[in-house]
Amino acid sequence: MKMKSTRRLLYLFVPLAAGILIFTACNKSSSNNGTGQLEVRLTDGPGPYDAVYIDVEKVEVNVSSDSGTSSGWQTLPLLRPGVYNLLNFRNGIDTVLASANLPAGTLSQMRLILGNNNSVVINGVSYPLKTPSAQQSGLKFNIHATLTSGIVYRLWIDFDAGSSIVTTGNGGYILKPVIRTYTQAIGGSIKGYVLPSAAKPEVFAIQGTDTLLALPDSTTGYYFFGGVNAGSWNLTFHALDTLYRDTTIMVPVSTGVVSNAGTVTLQKK
Structure with missing residues (x-):
């Protein structure tokens, strides 16, 4: 019974x-298959602007397997490529950029590649954000996180909007991203x-x-x-x-x- x-x-x-x-x-x-799941999320530190738009084209990662073999740069499928307003993701709010299964091993680097449709809105007026030529190949971060087979990991791209926008001498604005990344194993x-x-x-x-x-x-x-x-x-x-x-x-x-x-x-x- x-x-x-x-x-x-x-x-x-x-x-x-x-x-x-x-x-x-x-x-x-x-x-x-010896893979761990990586989820990449975008969040933001606040800035004194009406809006800060960034054009996300690609997210790439470089993973070395448990055997020490590097698979090179891999492009993660984006859930929604395009323009994001960073100020929508303040105070603990975030959004998922990409999610994929990757070989278990060491996640050594990540690269965020932005398009040309970046802009800042100040007092209701929109200004284009130019990106320095040195960053056009992508913003590269060193991660050094260990991916364990069967474990889900979240990686946050914490974009500091307040420190990432630089005023030029002629009244324009340049996007020089100040970013930190951090990871967390989920359960x-x-x-x-x-x-x-x-x-x-x-x-x-x-x-x-x-x-x-x-x-x-x-x-x-x-x-x-x-x-x-x-x-x-x-x-x-x-x-x-x-x-x-x-x-x-x-x-x-x-x-x-x-x-x-x-x-x-x-x-x-």
């Missing part, structure tokens, strides 16, 4: 779990195996009111939960084949770490 009650409780959360299933399945593939991950496949197992990860569902690989029994909160998670292995017993274990999760739950073998009743 106890296990039947547990099963009913778990399935109260299935609508939420189903929405997360695609995410976990995608991360499962990423983990197998942790859980991976493991559940056998045998004949049990037709499902895996539920439960923490408080959060319940996630993963469907293990039908051959190997591999499962993966990505981007989960730090803390203790209960993993319940439910056998759709009623000849097998359900099993629950506890797995501790730390931010930036892939927690290995090992192999769980379901026993027959």
